Amino acid sequence: MAKIIVEKSGPLQGTVRVSGAKNSVLPILAASLLSTEKCLLEEVPALRDVDVICEVLISLGADVKRLDRERIEVNALNIDNFEAPYDLVRKMRASFLVMGPLLARTGEARISMPGGCAIGTRPIDLHLKGFKALGAKITIGHGFVEAKADKLIGSTIYLDFPSVGATENIMMAAVMAEGETIIENAAEEPEITDLANFLNKMGAHIEGAGTDTIRIVGVKKLKGAKHSVIPDRIEAGTYMVAAAISKGDVTVDHVVIDHLKPMIAKLRECGVEVIEQDGAVRVIATERPKAVDIKTLPYPGFPTDMQAQFMALLSVADGTSVMIETVFENRYMHVSELKRMGSDIKIEGRSAIIEGKEGLHGAPVKATDLRAGAALILCGIISEGITEISDVYHIDRGYVNIEKKLKDLGANIYRIEDDNKKF
Ligand SMILES: CC(=O)N[C@H]1[C@@H](OP(=O)(O)OP(=O)(O)OC[C@H]2O[C@@H](n3ccc(=O)[nH]c3=O)[C@H](O)[C@@H]2O)O[C@H](CO)[C@@H](O)[C@@H]1O
Numbered sequence: 001m002a003k004i005i006v007e008k009s010g011p012l013q014g015t016v017r018v019s020g021a022k023n024s025v026l027p028i029l030a031a032s033l034l035s036t037e038k039c040l041l042e043e044v045p046a047l048r049d050v051d052v053i054c055e056v057l058i059s060l061g062a063d064v065k066r067l068d069r070e071r072i073e074v075n076a077l078n079i080d081n082f083e084a085p086y087d088l089v090r091k092m093r094a095s096f097l098v099m100g101p102l103l104a105r106t107g108e109a110r111i112s113m114p115g116g117c118a119i120g121t122r123p124i125d126l127h128l129k130g131f132k133a134l135g136a137k138i139t140i141g142h143g144f145v146e147a148k149a150d151k152l153i154g155s156t157i158y159l160d161f162p163s164v165g166a167t168e169n170i171m172m173a174a175v176m177a178e179g180e181t182i183i184e185n186a187a188e189e190p191e192i193t194d195l196a197n198f199l200n201k202m203g204a205h206i207e208g209a210g211t212d213t214i215r216i217v218g219v220k221k222l223k224g225a226k227h228s229v230i231p232d233r234i235e236a237g238t239y240m241v242a243a244a245i246s247k248g249d250v251t252v253d254h255v256v257i258d259h260l261k262p263m264i265a266k267l268r269e270c271g272v273e274v275i276e277q278d279g280a281v282r283v284i285a286t287e288r289p290k291a292v293d294i295k296t297l298p299y300p301g302f303p304t305d306m307q308a309q310f311m312a313l314l315s316v317a318d319g320t321s322v323m324i325e326t327v328f329e330n331r332y333m334h335v336s337e338l339k340r341m342g343s344d345i346k347i348e349g350r351s352a353i354i355e356g357k358e359g360l361h362g363a364p365v366k367a368t369d370l371r372a373g374a375a376l377i378l379c380g381i382i383s384e385g386i387t388e389i390s391d392v393y394h395i396d397r398g399y400v401n402i403e404k405k406l407k408d409l410g411a412n413i414y415r416i417e418d419d420n421k422k423f
């Protein structure tokens with residue numbers, strides 16, 4: 001099994017380019033099922049999750065071509081299957097995002113029920129509530145969710161929580177429904193707006209994406225479209241923390257500054273200098289960070305996907321910080337691994353109390369999920385000795401070439417694959 005090895009490094013320096021957003025490209029690839037014409041996607045990150053969603057599309061009958069490292073063409077003219085099997089859905093929960101487009105396109109979808117994962121039980125009740133409101137009949141059994149509808153009819157759907165996935169799935173189901181659909185208390189994440197922009201290029205009529213009320217007027221047919229995926233704000237945030245934790249000077253290039261506001265604000269509260277540039281952000285740190293309190297919230301609040309990385313930073317802050325995780329009920333699996341490296345963290349329900357320490361020490365640790373893995377790498381950069389991270393397949397789900405990007409900034413990091421060093 002591959003491992004990532006990190007050795008104590010000096011201050012990181014230089015420029016790193018952010019790849020396209022994982023959480024945008026996954027629903028956008030799913031949405032390409034809605035058209036019978038070719039769709040061309042650019043800035044597609046080379047990630048394991050992208051490979052999985054492409055496998056799902058292919059299993060449904062779509063023709064998926066990788067034109068080069070960052071461009072994919074999808075031709076979903078011949079969809080001849082409406083079932084996404086367990087083997088693919090268990091590799092990636094976001095496979096469930098094909099349910100909305102399949103239902104809209106074929107009137108039928110059968111998707112293996114996504115399970116929970118290391119961060120929570122992650123139910124899909126809100127997705128199903130939306131499909132039912134649009135007139136689909138839902139059946140659950142033998143580990144599958146089945147949705148059927150002769151015709152989808154627009155409706156008003158209030159989401160009890162602004163779920164990102166439910167907003168996306170319902171939006172994709174509604175674009176070809178008869179009449180008007182309104183999603184209330186919708187998620188406002190930039191990835192929702194990116195998906196809506198792609199759908200509108202395909203001929204959909206969606207207004208209000210990026211606010212809590214999305215209005216969709218159904219159309220009969222969608223055409224092909226070309227779209228460039230937005231930069232990944234979580235990857236950007238991770239490199240911003242890498243600069244801060246290593247007392248470095250890093251320019252994170254290819255970003256949308258607005259999407260980074262919560263991370264920029266918290267880094268500044270920590271005493272880190274953040275200079276906003278045109279499409280880039282420069283992060284300069286010279287001192288130990290100050291302790292800060294953080295509460296994760298749906299966008300535009302502080303993202304849960306940055307919680308673990310900031311916990312790494314606050315582990316070496318001057319003072320006591322409190323982190324409150326409100327989005328997922330069980331997103332503290334990384335804490336026991338961070339403690340193995342010397343972090344002093346106590347969990348009290350949804351809160352974590354972090355007593356900042358002057359330094360940490362390397363240890364063998366396990367990436368319990370994607371962002372947990374990123375947090376361990378960040379700690380490894382400043383820890384005495386060697387940090388050996390296992391279960392790195394989680395990290396490969398969401399970070400393009402993380403070792404190379406960090407190595408180019410001066411980090412001592414490499415991957416061991418079958419006992420060989422490899423980059
Ligand atoms: C591929 C993708 O885009 N993943 C992101 C997406 O996940 P995902 O779309 O799964 O996250 P949601 O916004 O749906 O989940 C947020 C909360 O809502 C709950 N919930 C969700 C759906 C539902 O039907 N019922 C329900 O109770 C979840 O259990 C969780 O507690 O948004 C999360 C929250 O920003 C991010 O951490 C993930 O990186």
Ligand SMILES: C=C(OP(=O)(O)O)C(=O)O
Nearest residue numbers: 093094119305370371398
């Ligand atoms: C939780 C995450 O992703 P997913 O929803 O794909 O598990 C993440 O990107 O941190």
